[in-house]
Amino acid sequence: MKINEENINITKASGLKVPFNKGKLKQSLMRSGANSEQADEVVSEVMEMLVEGMSTRKIYKTAFRLLRNVSRPMAARYKLKHAIMELGPSGFPFEQFVAELLKHKGYKTQVGVIVKGHCVNHEVDVIAEKDKHHFMIECKFHNRQGYSSDVKIPLYIQSRFLDVETSWKQLDGHAEKFHQGWVVTNTRFSEDAAQYGRCMNMNLVGWDYPKNNGLKDWIDGSGLHPVTCLTTLTQKEKQQLLDRKIVLCKTMHHNHALLESIGIKQPRLQKVMEECSALCEIFSKTISL
Numbered sequence: 001m002k003i004n005e006e007n008i009n010i011t012k013a014s015g016l017k018v019p020f021n022k023g024k025l026k027q028s029l030m031r032s033g034a035n036s037e038q039a040d041e042v043v044s045e046v047m048e049m050l051v052e053g054m055s056t057r058k059i060y061k062t063a064f065r066l067l068r069n070v071s072r073p074m075a076a077r078y079k080l081k082h083a084i085m086e087l088g089p090s091g092f093p094f095e096q097f098v099a100e101l102l103k104h105k106g107y108k109t110q111v112g113v114i115v116k117g118h119c120v121n122h123e124v125d126v127i128a129e130k131d132k133h134h135f136m137i138e139c140k141f142h143n144r145q146g147y148s149s150d151v152k153i154p155l156y157i158q159s160r161f162l163d164v165e166t167s168w169k170q171l172d173g174h175a176e177k178f179h180q181g182w183v184v185t186n187t188r189f190s191e192d193a194a195q196y197g198r199c200m201n202m203n204l205v206g207w208d209y210p211k212n213n214g215l216k217d218w219i220d221g222s223g224l225h226p227v228t229c230l231t232t233l234t235q236k237e238k239q240q241l242l243d244r245k246i247v248l249c250k251t252m253h254h255n256h257a258l259l260e261s262i263g264i265k266q267p268r269l270q271k272v273m274e275e276c277s278a279l280c281e282i283f284s285k286t287i288s289l
Contacts, residue, residue, distance in 0.1 A: 102128045107130045115127070134178070228242075230272065
């Protein structure tokens with residue numbers, strides 16, 4: 001007897017079981033550029049293979065494979081969250097990526113800076129400045145799902161920030177500036193961490209926190225996709241680009257020499273370039289809707 005899909009529970013990366021939501025799956029597919037008909041077709045095929053307790057990872061891999069058969073650029077956008085987790089194994093590419101997103105917002109940024117605090121020196125992941133705003137940003141990168149940054153993270157960062165802020169305020173022209181400590185992560189914050197951040201006037205940015213202004217929204221709003229999104233590149237080739245401090249698809253746009261430098265030749269080189277171009281085109285069409 002066929003199981004009613006509405007009664008099927010699926011297992012999240014955290015181990016939590018939740019009811020399968022086909023509307024949420026369709027929304028994520030359409031956000032990737034699929035039209036309603038294309039999304040419905042993928043959702044229908046996913047639902048055909050659903051079983052009780054199936055992992056969200058398996059559902060994602062199935063939906064990704066089906067969407068890739070429709071359009072590689074759409075699949076590239078659909079795998080965004082997983083692509084961010086491929087910005088490793090060190091956290092430095094993620095720090096670069098965050099800095100690029102902030103540049104798009106008009107900030108002047110520095111990555112991996114040693115800053116003199118009032119008491120000790122601190123290595124700061126990203127410093128961002130714009131107008132009279134000056135931010136010290138710690139980036140917390142995780143390469144697995146289900147991870148949540150607990151309250152110890154903002155507690156630690158806030159103590160470092162206060163030491164740096166004391167020193168910053170002594171600089172010429174900084175007495176009237178607004179200084180703030182940030183924590184940016186590609187996963188989530190625990191409720192205690194979020195509550196502490198609000199209480200201490202910190203800026204905590206997670207994958208989907210705060211609502212409508214999380215990391216996912218930053219990426220969707222900028223169209224800046226990481227090279228790890230590309231389905232036409234191998235894992236080795238992606239890592240070679242990251243090792244060269246290339247984190248954005250945009251950087252490779254029309255840059256044949258860059259791809260040739262890591263051994264990609266025609267005709268596959270053209271396929272990579274086409275995916276890069278189409279990915280930007282899908283983004284432009286999406287934000288114009």
